[in-house]
Amino acid sequence: MPRNENRQFLDFESPIKDLIEEIAIAKKRQEKVNIGAQHDQLIQTLEDQIVEKRKEITKNLTSWQRVQLSRHPDRPYTNKYIEKMSDEYVELFGDRNVKDDKAMVGGFANLGGETVMIIGQQKGINTKMRQLRNFGMANPEGYRKALRLMRLAEKFNKPIITLIDTPGAYPGLEAEERGQGEAIARNIYEMIRLKVPVICVIIGEGASGGAMGIGVGDKVFMMENTWYTVISPESCSSILWRTWEKKEVAAEQLRLTADKMLGFGLIDGIIPEPPGGAHWDYDQSAEILKNYLLPVLQELKKIPAQDRVNTRIEKFGKMGFWEEL
Structure with a gap:
């Protein structure tokens, strides 16, 4: 802290x-x-x-204030949670194709005696590190790196935990040239079929395909002061009203807070934070998250692998509301 x-x-x-x-x-x-x-x-x-x-x-708090808290400059990011939660951690690098994307981190960790693969977006704690980490916006190689680590976890039969905190996948020209859309779609397809337990937690911002690229799991949780939706309030405001000034209205209309997501059935639970938000106490935040994850992991491990896959497919297939004419 x-x-x-x-x-x-x-x-x-x-x-x-x-x-x-x-x-x-x-x-x-x-x-x-x-x-x-x-x-x-x-x-x-x-x-x-x-x-x-x-x-x-x-x-x-209003929806917009929750968004502000999720972006708080003092809020713990993925590496901080890994540091505080795990006894040992071995970070792994690279997608074995292009390069190592610093916006996506991951590796094997010891979580309360349980070996797990932890993967997540990392924003950076100061100006220099934010530039190095590309503000948590992963390129295609970041998503391919994440998929490589997931397959590695499956090979050794180790559960996967993803920590989501991104304003979206990187939207640059070079990212599109290297197949950003395909990389995210491939991850969604492969994560549905993973035979090991997968838990996804939104620890900050959960925006668009950038979040979904590591967001398909048996259980999806949101921390109390986070948001999860297809577009940021600012971008939504600029599209609908041609200005960012309506971002607070957009945040309300997007129904992006944890309680709304739980009501829609898009997540499985809300993880509480220390009073005032996770940025007030890193140790307590990590302890709460760890104590929440371990029992869920044990429950998921009792379920046969194919049953988990079938349930995952059914769960995500039911999401959303539509009408057939």
């Missing part, structure tokens, strides 16, 4: 920022004047107020 001096705040988090600043002032005063128990009590009261304020703020 970032130190207080490096922490960034969204507009609706300003009451928390004010309380943190009060604590900083109180601590400086305590150092100068050397006041004891009375000041300690004041600081503890303010810290308790911060926790309550974090709970209060996230209780009634």
Whole structure:
């Protein structure tokens, strides 16, 4: 978790920022004047107020505010979850065809004594790393790398966990020339047929085919402050209203939050986050996610492989609403 001096705040988090600043002032005063128990009590009261304020703020967020939280610059990304959840991790690289896509990461990890293949998008923690990671937007070689790792996991009969956090697959000309659409479609086709347990978790942004390219599994979960839909609110707004100014309206109309996705039957559950969001406590976020995943893995392992495949096909085949005329 970032130190207080490096922490960034969204507009609706300003009451928390004010309380943190009060604590900083109180601590400086305590150092100068050397006041004891009375000041300690004041600081503890303010810290308790911060926790309550974090709970209060996230209780009634709009869809757009959830989108903002999912993109919070302090939010943990895939590598942070892997670091905090796993005892051992061996990262694997490259698609054995073009190159290693830094926007897609993955490898074998030890998760509570269980060896799993973890794959996910990685955005980068600063400007230089965001450019290196292409802001979490994978190229075709990223999706082919993910598929290579999934096949490797299947070869050794190891479960697969995917952590989804992307504003979409990279839409550049070179990506299209190298077969972006085919790479994503191939992953969807192959993931449906994998004979090992597959769990997908949206840990941040779940946008478009970029998310679906590693998003087909026996169980699909969303963390509390994430979103999942075919298009970002900004892009939706620019198409429908020719401006980004309607992004908040678009976010509401897209019904992209976890509770709406669960209601539509597009996901299987919502994973809670620490009060205020995952960016407030990396350790607790990872612990919650790990404790959620392990029992599900054990349940899936009890189901025969072909039954899992058939259920997966049936589950995704039923999604959506349509009318035949």
